[in-house]
Structure formats: C-alpha cells, structure tokens
Amino acid sequence: MRLLVTGGAGFIGSNFVHYILGKYPDHEVIDLDALTYAGSLGNLEGLMDNPRHRFVQGRIEDGRLVGELMEGVDVVINFAAESHVDRSILEPQVFIETNVVGTQVLLDAALQYKVRLFYQISTDEVYGALELNSTERFTEDSPLRPNSPYAASKTSADLLARAYHRTYGLPVVISRCSNNYGPRQHPEKFIPTVILNALHDKPIPIYGDGLYVRDWIHVLDHCRAIDLIMNKRRIGEVYNIGPDNEWANIDLARKILQIMGKPEDLLQSVTDRPGHDRRYALDNDKLERELDWKPSISFDHGLAETVRWYTEGGK
Ligand SMILES: NC(=O)c1ccc[n+]([C@@H]2O[C@H](COP(=O)([O-])OP(=O)(O)OC[C@H]3O[C@@H](n4cnc5c(N)ncnc54)[C@H](O)[C@@H]3O)[C@@H](O)[C@H]2O)c1
Numbered sequence: 001m002r003l004l005v006t007g008g009a010g011f012i013g014s015n016f017v018h019y020i021l022g023k024y025p026d027h028e029v030i031d032l033d034a035l036t037y038a039g040s041l042g043n044l045e046g047l048m049d050n051p052r053h054r055f056v057q058g059r060i061e062d063g064r065l066v067g068e069l070m071e072g073v074d075v076v077i078n079f080a081a082e083s084h085v086d087r088s089i090l091e092p093q094v095f096i097e098t099n100v101v102g103t104q105v106l107l108d109a110a111l112q113y114k115v116r117l118f119y120q121i122s123t124d125e126v127y128g129a130l131e132l133n134s135t136e137r138f139t140e141d142s143p144l145r146p147n148s149p150y151a152a153s154k155t156s157a158d159l160l161a162r163a164y165h166r167t168y169g170l171p172v173v174i175s176r177c178s179n180n181y182g183p184r185q186h187p188e189k190f191i192p193t194v195i196l197n198a199l200h201d202k203p204i205p206i207y208g209d210g211l212y213v214r215d216w217i218h219v220l221d222h223c224r225a226i227d228l229i230m231n232k233r234r235i236g237e238v239y240n241i242g243p244d245n246e247w248a249n250i251d252l253a254r255k256i257l258q259i260m261g262k263p264e265d266l267l268q269s270v271t272d273r274p275g276h277d278r279r280y281a282l283d284n285d286k287l288e289r290e291l292d293w294k295p296s297i298s299f300d301h302g303l304a305e306t307v308r309w310y311t312e313g314g315k
Pocket residue numbers: 006007008009010011012013032033034035036037038039040058059060061078079080081082083084097098102121122123124154176177178179180181185186
C-alpha cells in the first residue's frame with residue numbers, strides 16, 4: 001500500500017510514519033512536509049535511507065507538486081497543519097492558507113487520482129469548550145463551535161472533507177483527537193515547555209488560574225487508533241479519539257515537577273490567552289464499540305517516558 005502522509009516531519013506525523021513503516025513491511029510512505037519551524041528532519045532519523053520512505057519538502061497548497069505525488073497513492077493522511085493556538089491568534093492568515101486551502105488542494109488531487117481513502121486528521125477543538133465542572137463530553141454529533149482561529153481553520157477543513165464526500169463521493173474519513181503528548185513534540189507546546197523549563201530551573205508559565213482541562217493521550221495510542229480507523233472504518237464517518245484522561249494544566253505541571261524532583265515555586269501565572277477554552281473531553285464510545293480501540297499506554301508510564309526523552313536530549 002502506498003500512503004501520502006502530509007506533515008510527516010511534525011510531532012504526530014513523524015511518530016505515525018515511524019509506526020507504520022515499522023509495522024507493515026510492504027507499506028510505502030511519501031512524506032510531504034514544508035519543514036516550517038514546527039517540522040524537523042531530526043524527527044525522521046533512521047528513515048531517510050529507508051527505500052520505503054520518500055521525503056519531499058513542499059507545501060500542501062502547491063497543486064502542481066501535490067498532483068505529481070498523488071499518482072499511484074492508495075491513502076492520503078493529512079496531518080499537515082499550522083497547529084499552535086497562540087500563533088493563530090497573532091497570525092491567522094497562514095492557518096487559513098495551510099489548514100483550509102491546503103486541505104482543499106489535497107482533496108481535489110485525491111479526487112482526480114481516485115485514491116481509496118482520504119483521511120483528515122482533526123482535533124477536539126472543533127467542538128469548542130465545555131464547562132469546567134460539567135461531566136459532559138463531546139460526541140461526534142456535538143455541534144461544531146470552534147473558538148480560536150486555529151480551531152476554526154481545522155473545522156473548515158473537516159467540513160470541506162465532508163463536502164467532498166457528499167458532493168463528489170470521495171472516500172473520506174475524519175478523526176478528532178484530544179491533546180497528544182510524547183516524543184518529538186515541538187518545545188513550544190505545554191508538556192515540553194514544562195519539562196524543559198523545569199530541567200533548566202526556569203519559571204514555568206501557567207495561563208491564568210491554570211484550571212484549563214485537557215484530555216491527554218499518548219501519541220502512539222493516537223497512531224494506533226489512526227491505523228485501526230484507516231483499515232476498518234466506515235467511509236464518510238467521523239471518529240473521536242480520546243483517552244478519558246482529563247488534567248487541569250496546573251495539576252499536570254505539578255505532576256511533571258514531582259517526576260523530575262523540582263520545586264512547585266517554578267510555576268508562574270501569566271496573562272491568560274484570549275478566548276481560552278476551559279475544558280475539552282471526548283466521548284470515545286463509537287471507537288470502542290465499532291473498532292474495539294482502547295488506549296494502551298498508562299499516563300504514569302507515558303509521562304515518565306516523555307520526561308526521560310526530553311531530559312536525555314530527545315533520544
Ligand atoms: N498535537 C495535538 O495535540 C493534536 C491533537 C489533535 C489533532 N492534532 C492535529 O494533528 C495534526 C498534526 O499535529 P502536530 O501536533 O503533529 O503538529 P506539528 O505542528 O508538530 O506538525 C505540523 C507539520 O506540518 C508541516 N506543515 C505546516 N504547514 C505545512 C504546509 N503548508 N504544507 C506541508 N507541510 C506543512 C510542518 O512543517 C510540521 O512538520 C494537525 O493537523 C493537528 O491539527 C494535533
């Protein structure tokens with residue numbers, strides 16, 4: 001099987017490329033990535049000489065390049081995105097270019113070359129926010145109420161993918177995952193920031209009151225879910241991927257400090273992010289029921305391993 005993976009030099013994309021080439025000896029990956037500040041060839045260490053992996057530097061909005069790469073492709077998995085909410089607040093334009101226009105260019109080419117599956121990687125942020133003290137969880141049928149420019153651009157991409165399925169019959173599937181952690185995540189994101197600042201005894205910025213709740217999943221559990229959905233999904237469906245592992249930022253930062261044996265006075269409250277979503281939580285029932293998926297990496301183990309990965313220099 002030949003896969004076109006976009007964004008395969010980023011955090012989740014690179015973990016997925018390592019995972020899929022390791023698991024399936026007959027799969028080939030064309031890995032299209034623009035190598036923005038968030039992408040790194042270091043994430044693909046050990047794969048650059050692999051004959052089943054072809055890395056191409058380029059942008060998903062480049063229709064000519066995307067068309068050239070699409071020939072003979074069975075499955076497209078679109079990870080490529082601008083992914084940092086704070087950056088989307090400062091500079092929304094590039095989020096629209098990559099996340100919306102780029103997805104539409106890929107959808108057009110996938111249609112033209114009659115791929116067997118177009119897999120759109122999406123996020124729980126498309127649903128908007130939940131109340132801090134509620135027990136509610138988003139299902140796949142919850143209304144889409146994105147609050148940040150990042151979330152709005154990802155929602156637009158989901159809706160385009162849905163429309164290409166409904167209008168043109170393109171075989172599409174979408175999965176919406178909660179916050180990922182694990183190796184190869186860019187240091188600007190929350191967990192790497194906490195670990196790296198603690199390592200160097202630097203203040204750790206915590207937005208506002210720190211009571212922002214996220215549902216944390218290990219990136220390899222996300223990759224396993226994508227693999228399962230890619231192979232066993234129903235076409236045209238959306239699947240939530242959530243581990244039922246909610247943590248307030250402040251408690252998670254304390255847990256990391258405890259693992260590292262660092263003092264809590266490193267935590268420093270900073271001015272809140274505008275429009276900051278209070279809580280995300282996903283209902284996983286559909287994925288469990290239809291595809292028998294459950295997360296397999298305990299948070300204690302996964303987090304300790306992640307701390308070790310960053311403190312030992314990313315190896
Ligand atoms: N990180 C999370 O917690 C999380 C959770 C749910 C969903 N997602 C989604 O998963 C996907 C991957 O997220 P991530 O955390 O790995 O992001 P990331 O920022 O680490 O990686 C994104 C990759 O896309 C590449 N890229 C950016 N613009 C591009 C363009 N125009 N053309 C080609 N490549 C481009 C970058 O170079 C980078 O390698 C995104 O679609 C994101 O919305 C992420």
